[in-house]
Amino acid sequence: MKIGLRILLGYFLIVGLAAWFLLNVFVEEVKPGVRSTLEDTLRETAQLLAEVVAADLRDGNSEASLQATMGGVARRELDYRITITDAQGIVRFDSENKHVGQDYSQWNDIYRTLRGQYGARMTRDDPADERSVVMYVAAPVRDGQRLIGVLTVAKPISSVQAIVERSQRRMLRYGAVLLGLSLLIGAAVTWRMAYRVGKLMDYVEAVLAGRKAVLPTLGSSEISTLGRAMDAMRAKLEGKEYVETLMHTLAHELKSPIAAIQASAELLEEDMSVEERRHFLANIQGQNARQRQLIDKLLALVRVEKQQGLEAAEVVDVTALLQDVAGDFRARAAERELTLDTTAAGQLRVHGDPLLLRQAIGNLLDNAISFAPPHSVVCMAAQRRDAAVDITVSDSGAGVPDYAEQRIFERFYSLPRPDGAKSTGLGLPFVREVAALHGGSVQVANAEQGGCRATLRLPAQPVS
Structure with a gap:
């Protein structure tokens, strides 16, 4: 697997896991957050209504007075359900007219409130339907310091479920957009890095194959520093090896003309005819010209062998x-x-x-x-x-x-x-x-x- 793909997959894994974790936390926090807000609203509503009905409940006129009060609530088309119990937990008023006279003293909201505690509960209207959960929040009805009853305000959780689901959808949508942007940025950064690494690898492969290769432009990143270091190391290693090989081959090739010149020079020390002397002098000149030609051509070859690119194209x-x-x-x-x-x-x-x-x-x-x-x-x-x-x-x-x-x-x-x-x-x-x-x-x-x-x-x- 190529390094670019490895980096992209690693980045995708990290960003994907982080995004999944954060989105999961945020989405899951929407529901309890909305419910907590709903509970606060119900508590404040219950406390307000408890103060309103306290006088009527004390005088025993709770039903007529509360009907009028609830009529006002109904006209506002709120889907609250309100019940009022006396100090013994017996229902004296029910906005749905279903449970008047029943004993609610053991329900958690009534039970705790009658004992001076905060009373609230969530109960399913239909045990088989998870969406039928109703939240009940109670407030004490007092005559001065004396507890004379309990007022409970209830609201179905389904009434705010649309808000919860909409918030969750928006979070998921925006989260997906952010994740997509992060992946695009990651892909761009990875492509740029992989592109530079690929250029450096092409250069390395060309060097290994013995081809002419010029270090590509790699910007000012760490990859560029690595490339320059490799190029410098290559130049030093190739230079050392090249010089050793060159000196060996040059010495070998120069042995023959040097030996011929030396032999001709030694023979010239002896007595010989003018014609023979001319022959050996011509031989010395020819061998000297051969050495000069060999050195000139070798220097020209050295220049092009060490040259990695065209300088005057x-x-x-x-x-x-x-x-x-x-x-x-x-x-x-x-x-x-x-x-x-x-x-x-x-x-x-x-x-x-x-x-x-x-x-x-x-x-x-x-x-x-x-x-x-x-x-x-x-x-x-x-x-x-x-x-x-x-x-x-x-x-x-x-x-x-x-x-x-x-x-x-x-x-x-x-x-x-x-x-x-x-x-x-x-x-x-x-x-x-x-x-x-x-x-x-x-x-x-x-x-x-x-x-x-x-x-x-x-x-x-x-x-x-």
Whole structure:
């Protein structure tokens, strides 16, 4: 499971549980809260009515007087139920005219109030119906300090159930909206974090695969700090390993020309003819030139190998580029009695470093000239293929032997030239690094009609 999904699920679990707990508490608190308010209202109503009926109950005129009072209440269309009992708990008045004369002395509201305590109860009218609960709140009726009766005000809980349910629905609705907003915010934050982590992982995978990779822009978060630390560590590790490998291979490659120079110098100390002396001096100069060429090409390869991205990129006209490369090697081709043929199909452009591309194509053309037989044609061509530009350099030489197909891009690996000259073995590795910097690739293979064909494929730049 990806880290972004893990973070989102963890966030959803925490927020969801917290929201469920809070909503559950709030929703459950609505009902007792409304009931508590209802009880306070009934208590105040009972106390008020108890004071109103106290005189009539003392004089024994409770029924007529209370009928008038309750008529006033009825006209207000309140769904209260009011009962009045005497000091013995016998019902003297019932707003529903159902229980007059009955003994209510054992009901909790009457029982406690007659003993000077706060009396209240909740009872179902229908034992099988939970929604038939009625709340009863009693208040003492006094004649001065003497308790002469109890007035009870009752109200069905169902009368406020609509308020409770509406409040619960509103809480659930707003809670769901808040939960949704929280999840959206969490998803946005998680996506942003996962996006940066994903970019960093792509960079790490590219490094592990040995590809060219530039540390992506990661903002100013801890992930960016981690990325910069990884990039710095990578540079140090790669630099140390690269230097060790470079020094080893350079020392190995320089042994041969140094040994040849030393041998020629020792022979020059002996007596020899002028012609022999010229031969050994030419050998020293040739080996020295080979060392210089080896060092120059190695330094150029080192620069592109350590370079992770293009520093001076621009739109390059491929046709003009091929003409420039052909101009650089026209004299050498004429020296070997070769003809250079350059063709480009249409207006082709790529985005890259013109100097590096010129050097890379030049290396391919230099190899083709070295292996092409005299009086033959070396061809350079460019054409659009899908979203890429293919630049091919082909010759009619002997081609690449089977044993060398997998090694031609190795550093310092070279095949013997027809004229016996030995190359540095750094040209094709340089081309491969330049292709990677440009997001392209290079391939060298034998052509069907004979000879060798090198193909440099680069992403095409749209032509406006």
